[in-house]
Amino acid sequence: MKAGYSLLIDEYVDVNRAEPPDCDRLRICCPVCLGPVALTYDSDAPTFRHPAPPAVTQQSKCESQAAAFTAEYRDLHNARARKQRLEFLRWNMFKELLGKDPLTHYEKHIWEEIPKVLGLGAFSWLPEWHWEFVADTPRNRLHDSVEFFMSAENYLRSADRQFPHVPESGYSRQVHIQVAFDFMQSLIARQDLGDDYEWLFAHAFRICLGKWVGGAHVEPDDQARMESERAEVKERVAAARILSCCAIDLMSEDKGVVVKAVETLNEVWTEPPILPERTPFMMYLAADVAGEMEATLYRLPYLPLIGSYVRPCRPPVD
Numbered sequence: 001m002k003a004g005y006s007l008l009i010d011e012y013v014d015v016n017r018a019e020p021p022d023c024d025r026l027r028i029c030c031p032v033c034l035g036p037v038a039l040t041y042d043s044d045a046p047t048f049r050h051p052a053p054p055a056v057t058q059q060s061k062c063e064s065q066a067a068a069f070t071a072e073y074r075d076l077h078n079a080r081a082r083k084q085r086l087e088f089l090r091w092n093m094f095k096e097l098l099g100k101d102p103l104t105h106y107e108k109h110i111w112e113e114i115p116k117v118l119g120l121g122a123f124s125w126l127p128e129w130h131w132e133f134v135a136d137t138p139r140n141r142l143h144d145s146v147e148f149f150m151s152a153e154n155y156l157r158s159a160d161r162q163f164p165h166v167p168e169s170g171y172s173r174q175v176h177i178q179v180a181f182d183f184m185q186s187l188i189a190r191q192d193l194g195d196d197y198e199w200l201f202a203h204a205f206r207i208c209l210g211k212w213v214g215g216a217h218v219e220p221d222d223q224a225r226m227e228s229e230r231a232e233v234k235e236r237v238a239a240a241r242i243l244s245c246c247a248i249d250l251m252s253e254d255k256g257v258v259v260k261a262v263e264t265l266n267e268v269w270t271e272p273p274i275l276p277e278r279t280p281f282m283m284y285l286a287a288d289v290a291g292e293m294e295a296t297l298y299r300l301p302y303l304p305l306i307g308s309y310v311r312p313c314r315p316p317v318d
């Protein structure tokens with residue numbers, strides 16, 4: 001059979017896109033009888049096949065009925081399944097997903113931590129401003145599926161050992177990245193998303209703040225580079241100091257402190273090589289947080305969490 005059916009994600013899987021581990025990861029079964037199948041190679045051509053006897057009889061019977069699952073039907077079903085999966089994750093588990101980010105440790109439960117951050121200083125308007133920045137950036141890779149997938153692959157490839165829950169390859173890896181992309185598109189579109197953008201923004205801002213504070217000091221390992229790259233290192237340390245100080249001030253309950261931080265971020269500009277072009281620090285901060293929001297979506301444990309919930313079964317073919 002040239003197509004299997006995933007009980008995990010409620011989608012049809014093209015055999016040419018699958019790898020053997022996908023059968024277990026995605027719980028791929030026969031699209032006709034929903035019995036178990038394995039990915040095998042007949043004359044180097046991949047196929048989904050029922051296991052040992054009475055596989056021949058069952059295989060022949062299922063293959064004869066599989067014609068009902070046309071490519072057009074499978075594509076239509078998969079599009080509907082993607083939409084349902086996004087709604088399922090979005091409404092039921094998005095906050096739980098953020099709490100499972102492997103790179104973040106919350107001293108308190110995330111349900112208490114994020115609202116606390118969102119209630120501080122400029123956060124009454126900053127997430128909305130940031131959304132407008134992201135939505136109005138036409139060449140931002142967050143809008144382009146090819147750029148998004150390439151960026152995700154590069155990020156995950158460099159950090160696979162940190163994220164054992166992310167499939168190494170195959171169709172299941174593509175599903176993982178597709179969920180992240182669908183999430184980002186829905187967040188940018190702001191269609192009935194409630195506070196999801198604000199939560200992801202606060203989560204990413206919190207991570208970036210730790211990075212900026214850490215980068216505001218020259219570590220011992222950087223001393224050797226200071227001789228050959230002194231100018232660049234000094235620029236990066238100076239930029240991190242500005243970002244960290246202003247970011248902390250943005251969370252102040254003193255409106256005067258917040259206004260001063262915003263003025264500084266708009267008036268002070270970065271210079272190459274920190275960014276390719278001369279850019280105000282406010283845009284630098286926005287782009288850095290957007291990048292961390294994107295990276296957060298790459299690494300969240302979608303498939304393990306989906307697997308812990310009951311998935312709908314494939315509806316019959318009309």
